[in-house]
Amino acid sequence: MSQQIVVPLGGSPTARFVTVAGTVDAEGIDTSHNTTLQRFTLEFNLSDLHPTALPPPLSGYSLRASAQAGLTSINNSDDAPEWTWAVDGARTIIREGKLVLVVDLAGQGGPDSEIVYHDAVLSSLTYQVSVLVS
Amino acid sequence: MLTITNVEGAQRVDALLPGTGTNNRLFVFTGTAIVGWRAPDDDQLRSDQAELDISALHDNQLFNPRSDLAMVSAWPASLHATSDADQVTWAVDKATGEIAPDGHLLAKFSLALQGASGAFSRLAYEVLVQALSVKVAGISAYPPVVRLAGQPVTLYVSLLLDQAVAPPGATIRLSHNIGDVTLPPEVQVSGNSTMITGTVGLGFPKGSQMITLTAANDISRASTDFTVIA
Numbered sequence: 587m588s589q590q591i592v593v594p595l596g597g598s599p600t601a602r603f604v605t606v607a608g609t610v611d612a613e614g615i616d617t618s619h620n621t622t623l624q625r626f627t628l629e630f631n632l633s634d635l636h637p638t639a640l641p642p643p644l645s646g647y648s649l650r651a652s653a654q655a656g657l658t659s660i661n662n663s664d665d666a667p668e669w670t671w672a673v674d675g676a677r678t679i680i681r682e683g684k685l686v687l688v689v690d691l692a693g694q695g696g697p698d699s700e701i702v703y704h705d706a707v708l709s710s711l712t713y714q715v716s717v718l719v720s
Numbered sequence: 721m722l723t724i725t726n727v728e729g730a731q732r733v734d735a736l737l738p739g740t741g742t743n744n745r746l747f748v749f750t751g752t753a754i755v756g757w758r759a760p761d762d763d764q765l766r767s768d769q770a771e772l773d774i775s776a777l778h779d780n781q782l783f784n785p786r787s788d789l790a791m792v793s794a795w796p797a798s799l800h801a802t803s804d805a806d807q808v809t810w811a812v813d814k815a816t817g818e819i820a821p822d823g824h825l826l827a828k829f830s831l832a833l834q835g836a837s838g839a840f841s842r843l844a845y846e847v848l849v850q851a852l853s854v855k856v857a858g859i860s861a862y863p864p865v866v867r868l869a870g871q872p873v874t875l876y877v878s879l880l881l882d883q884a885v886a887p888p889g890a891t892i893r894l895s896h897n898i899g900d901v902t903l904p905p906e907v908q909v910s911g912n913s914t915m916i917t918g919t920v921g922l923g924f925p926k927g928s929q930m931i932t933l934t935a936a937n938d939i940s941r942a943s944t945d946f947t948v949i950a
Contacts, residue, residue, distance in 0.1 A: 595735060603735040603746065652731040654750040654846050656795045672798030672842060675729040675752055692798070714846060716733045716748040 590639040598720060600647065606636045607714040609658055612691070623670055623694040632715060633684035640717065643683030648720045651678040655689045655713040670694035678715060687713055722770040722831065724843075726754040732778045736883060745883075747849040749778050752797050757833055757840040763807050765834040774817075774847050775824040782823030782939040787852040790817030792827045798842035805835035817847060823939050825849065854890055855940035857882040861933055865947045875946070878917040879935050885909050890937065897932045907935075 588608035595601040610630050633640045655676040672692040679686050689711060730751040753772055760766075775781050783790070794815040801808045814830035827847055833840045858880040866873055879892055889910045894903050909916045928950050934943040 593735070603733075605748075650733045652733040652748045652750045652846075654844055656797065656844055657799075666803065668800070668802045668837075670798070670800040673752070673844060674798065674842065676750075676844075677729060677731070694800075716750075718733045718735050 588635055590636050592639050595720070601720045604636075604639045604717045604719060605714065606632060606639055606717075607712070608635060609712045610635070612689075612711050621667065621694065623692055625674075626691040626693065628689050628691060628711075630687045630689070630713070631684055632678070632687050640685050644680055644685055644719070645683045649680065649685070650718040651685070651715060652717075653678050653687055653713065653715045655687070655711050658712045666695045668694055673711070676713065678717075685715075685717065687715060689713070722755060722757055722768050724753045724770055724772055725756060727751045727772070727777050728754065730777045732781075745851045747781070747847075747851060749774050749845075749847040749849075751777065751845060753843045753845060755831070755840055755843050757831070759805075759833050759835050759838040759840075761804070761836045763805055763834060763836055765807075765809055765832060767813065767830065767832045770829045770831060770843070772827040772829075772845065773824055774827050781825070783819045783825050783849060783851055784823065784853040784938045785819040785821055786938070788819055789850045789852075790819060790825055790827075791848045792817040792845065793847075794827070794829055794843055794845040796840060796842075797844040798840075800839040800841060801835050802837040804837045808835035808838055809833065810838075810840050812843070815845070817849075853937065853939050854885055855882040856880075856892060856935050856937060856942045859933060859935040859942045859944045861944050861946040863946070865949060868948065868950045874919050876917060876919055877933065878915060879907065879909065881909060881914045884912050884914045889913070893936050895934045895936070897934075898929065903933070 590606045593603040595603055612628055633642045653676040655673050657671055657673060674690040674692055676689045679688055732749050734745055734747040736745050792815045794812045796810045799810045809832055811832035812829060813832055816828050818826045820826055827845055860878045862876045889908050891906050891908055893906045896903055930945050930947045932943050932945050934941055
């Protein structure tokens with residue numbers, strides 16, 4: 587699921603204030619095989635997820651962005667001695683003209699523990715990114 | 721009260737919004753606060769408060785407590801637990817925004833934690849502010865050197881705001897650093913204007929000296945100097 591708000595701004599036909607939000611799968615974040623804290627970095631291409639709000643190429647514009655991400659679903663059993671779930675930070679970068687959300691994660695568990703609950707319906711991370719394009 | 725030791729990834733976006741009320745500006749502040757709250761070795765549910773000075777973290781941006789609106793949301797970003805606990809809980813029970821009388825935007829959080837050897841390490845936040853105030857972008861005085869010979873002397877003072885004022889206008893306070901100068905205490909910038917220029921009556925001080933003029937409102941100030949040669 588993704589949502590977006592685009593507010594045209596004065597001064598330039600391309601100037602706009604964009605807020606995009608949604609939930610995305612975080613495949614590969616499985617801590618069930620290691621009881622020590624592990625760190626992961628995931629990237630999500632926001633220009634692909636929101637092609638009408640953040641169409642490439644964005645390289646020629648002045649961009650200011652403010653990003654945040656959060657956990658939406660976690661799962662574990664009590665077989666693990668310790669559990670940790672963390673979004674350490676979220677930021678954006680421009681790569682090949684597209685806006686990319688970069689999320690730093692950490693997880694710790696043990697048998698049957700996942701930072702995310704892999705399911706056909708549920709996703710794992712929620713994000714909200716506001717971008718000033720001018 | 722919990723102490724937030726640091727904030728990582730503080731980010732900010734702001735945009736002018738067109739249309740009626742051209743003062744309107746939308747601010748978005750995000751970041752991850754390091755809470756570092758560790759649960760005692762029992763399974764008691766505990767609640768506590770935490771506070772963040774958003775203004776201090778984000779370029780010292782100040783707001784007007786009488787006109788600006790803030791909305792705060794927050795959620796747990798880093799959680800830890802062990803199998804020592806019978807019950808575990810992490811919660812952001814409440815998140816609110818308050819603009820202090822000095823203009824600082826404060827985000828206030830009510831948090832809860834439960835579980836032996838557990839921790840509530842990081843808190844993610846997002847703050848939206850609709851600002852209805854304008855900032856004083858600059859002030860200038862002309863001529864920069866006032867010679868008292870050849871009276872009368874006229875001093876022109878110009879104020880520049882960072883955006884147009886919504887009708888009916890805005891009041892800007894004037895002040896100076898010399899005791900025996902008389903100035904109007906404030907000027908009124910009319911609606912839909914970004915600038916005002918006018919003459920001000922000065923009671924000039926004795927002797928030659930440099931005078932600093934300051935224009936200010938609740939969220940900003942700007943100063944300029946001119947010299948009086950008696």
